[in-house]
Amino acid sequence: MIFTMEPPKVKPVAGVRRQRRKLRTPNPEVRGRLLQAAGELILERGFPSLRIDEIAERAGLSVGTFYLYFEGKDELFTSLVVEQTRLLRERLNRAMEGAASRAERGARRLDAYLDFVEETEPGFKHYLRAGSMETTVGDLSTWAFTEHAQDVLPIVEEIVGDKLDPAELELLVQANLAVTQHLAGYWLEHKDRFSRARIQKFIQDVTAAVLVGLRSR
């Protein structure tokens, strides 16, 4: 993971937090190390049981330093989601480059998304539960949907833009994101019964059916 150098702009508005001293010149490298350490620990054993002293230790920093950069676990998680959303958007857009057809472009995008879901499984599962956290930019998962919607909108617009008005295109993007995320989560909870290939094909078939059906209205 390569973390951005930008300070966090999205923060939770509730939950446990400490009054903390603000750094006038925060060190982006230190912030990145804390996020990196937290990301690793979440992969190893999920988010809920993580303790801040463990994150600090893994990063080779003190608990006091942690609190110079984050108000608590919720803000840390929010920052991770913001970073991961940025990285995921880049990755999905890159995955589509050079595709020979619209169908292949969609397939590649979905494939890269499921790669991400699989790679970050413990964090993704926690996000499905904690994503509704209230932040300074509203509900965290609504924010993430809005981010991804910017990339999906031009894709569906190219396919059905002449048949749907802007409001319908917006709803279509929301529906696509909701189904994809929900079925990815459902797959993780039921890996014993559904292979990744099956989930992937099902999402593709449903997406294709919707696009064909809306074109022929």
Added chain:
Amino acid sequence: MIFTMEPPKVKPVAGVRRQRRKLRTPNPEVRGRLLQAAGELILERGFPSLRIDEIAERAGLSVGTFYLYFEGKDELFTSLVVEQTRLLRERLNRAMEGAASRAERGARRLDAYLDFVEETEPGFKHYLRAGSMETTVGDLSTWAFTEHAQDVLPIVEEIVGDKLDPAELELLVQANLAVTQHLAGYWLEHKDRFSRARIQKFIQDVTAAVLVGLRSR
């Protein structure tokens, strides 16, 4: 609202709770009054700012009595979701009775669902945020999806059961529930831009497109 006489079986596993004295013979009428009072107050001003003393006062009971029936606000909310899910299932199934066609049956079901969403708006919004609460039966919204899936499965089975295997039918039901719930929530957040009729028609069109598309594979 008419609340069931059954004691609560679904409880949150985390959050603030009190060690409480268990009643050997809880009074279902008292429990119902507390749920009723909470339901009314949520409609008036949402869930987050509600205080337990207000709920008790509205029910004409003491705070001590509240804690004889519920461990705290989370358990109260979970109980409300369980009750509402049961009432909603009955209502949706009743709405479909006597429909002249499959299309009309689906339209009536969706119409009744959006009635419910509109009537319970503040509670529904809170559910979209707090539904991922961990309970004794797992994630609360996963539990509710599983409840509704029992009613939706026979409907889609009748339409595409000969074309899809059981695993695909299961995914189709999940996709349908996810899209319907997400777009209902999206509508509530953007009522200035989307009429109810527009959301309703869009969900119907998308559902029809998926069913037609999967039939013709």
